[in-house]
Amino acid sequence: MLPAELLEEGQHLMAVCNSCRYCEGFCAVWQSMETRSIFEEKDLNYLANLCHNCSECYYSCQYSPPHEFAINPPKTFARLRAYTYELYAWPRPMATAFHKNGLKVTLLMVLILVAVMSSASFLLGGRLFMTVHDGNFYKIVPHMVMSVAFAVVGTFSALALLIGFLRFWRNVGESHSTLASPGAIATAAKDIFTLVNLDNGGDGCSYPKEKSSEALKWFHHATFYGFLSCFIATTLGAFYYFVLGQHGAPAFTSLPVIFGTIGGLGLIVGPIGLWIMMQRRNEEIVDKSQNGMDLSFIVLLVAISISGLLLLVLRQTAAMGSLLLIHLSFVMTLFLSMPYGRFVHGIYRSGALLKWSLERSRQKKVKAPA
Ligand code: SF4
Ligand code: SF4
Incomplete structure (x- = not known):
């Protein structure tokens, strides 16, 4: 209530x-x-x-x-x-913890994941500090450690996001059957991918309004498409490894590296730009209780990008093992925090746009002559 x-x-x-x-x-x-x-x-x-x-x-x-x-x-x-x-989150205490202590909970998770993964890697024969290698990261962090960790974290995160979305959908008065509406989904998808309504935006920063609105939109775009590009890079990397059997370090000109680099740069520029703009906002219109949640999301995105780009440059050095563990821990912490932190705004806003699309099609049907 x-x-x-x-x-x-x-x-x-x-x-x-x-x-x-x-x-x-x-x-x-x-x-x-x-x-x-x-x-x-x-x-x-x-x-x-x-x-x-x-x-x-x-x-x-x-x-x-x-x-x-x-x-x-x-x-x-x-x-x-x-x-x-908090209302839609599963399990709810996780959302409360993120809301109250976003940055502290995030850092704690990163530390726990580094400790668990490095211990598991040592136990299963990983060579975290080997000095000469070909960039094949499974020799450093064993395949078993990575697959189990990502399977557990990914399944938990996907399940929590799904439960959260379904709770949202029921809470705003829709039945599950209305989710099967292709026309409304297509309209909502267009609204989501074009970041509809972000053309307006008097965010109270020190820029002239038109300039600030444009900047806000482009920082959102950099973050959103940076995230998408990194996701594509990871998927392509898995395809190259498991389907094409390419186990060495991918070339700098390969698609996973190109998508990963573009995405990584987007996820540095976008979140930092958004954070700078947030600092300039009029405090009268901000709910300060969410600052920790926002900061932890931005820190995670930037940390993932920087550690990922460093990994690309230093992948054939002795630093690779430690960097890889840290990078993977940041990525997994992002997955774990998604259902509770700022990311979830994207899920519920997408759901709200879908409901808005459904409402418009219902209104058209009511107005249409018999
Ligand atoms: S309701 Fe929200 S999105 Fe719409 S104009 Fe106001 S602040 Fe902007
Ligand atoms: S009361 Fe203010 S915020 Fe609400 S519709 Fe009127 S002008 Fe807009």
Whole structure:
């Protein structure tokens, strides 16, 4: 159950905004709001996850503080989102720990994973500090250690994300059967991959608005596509190793290295840019309780990229073993934190865009002549 004070704040916001409707052209939140007259917890949770916190509405609002209505959509939606991250999470105590101590929990996980993987590698004959090798990392960290670690961590993370998404879907009032809607999925996928609505964005930083909006969009793009590129690189690397039987260090001109390098650079530029822009935000519209969660996500992405690029350059030196363990521990910690940290915003926002797409197609059917 949504805390009474947060429910009241959300309903107050919607009561004022639904009477005013000045912001209706800004983003999907306002168009979706206008199709409702009653705002229960499920509606607030859905709208909060549809919001991407650009703050355009706040800067346009005649009822924002110091007006007595104290309308502050980005902050109210951010507080509601933080509540939903814990509500949908499985297991919930993990989400609470990440929310309260994001960076500390992240670092602790990295240390535990380094300790467990290095012990397992020693026990299974891995040669972590060998000085001459051909870059075949399975001679350093045994295949068994990597496969078991990634199978356990990957399965846990995928399961937690799936459970979280299904909890979100039911909580916002949709049945599982509505997930099988190809047309709505196609529209939502287009919205997701084009980062729809990120063209607006009065994020209150010191740049002129147009410039800041563009920068925000490009840092999001760098992060999103950097992540995708690294995922493609990892998949291609596995294909080269297991299907094509190429066990040595891949050439600098090979596809896994090219995708990995582009992705790694994107995941350095994007998250650091987003963090710099976040520091410039107006504190009035930020839910500071989420700073630790944001910082831990950004630190992890940058740490993965830097350790990955170092691994590429130093892969035929004695540093490879230690670097590989550290890099893999960062990657696995990212997997483990995905269902609880900032990453999960992407999952629930995608779900909210899918619901928005479904709502539009239902409205079209109602309006269509018999
Ligand atoms: S945020 Fe302000 S201007 Fe926008 S719809 Fe709400 S009350 Fe109106
Ligand atoms: S902060 Fe931006 S995305 Fe969120 S409701 Fe306001 S205009 Fe829409």
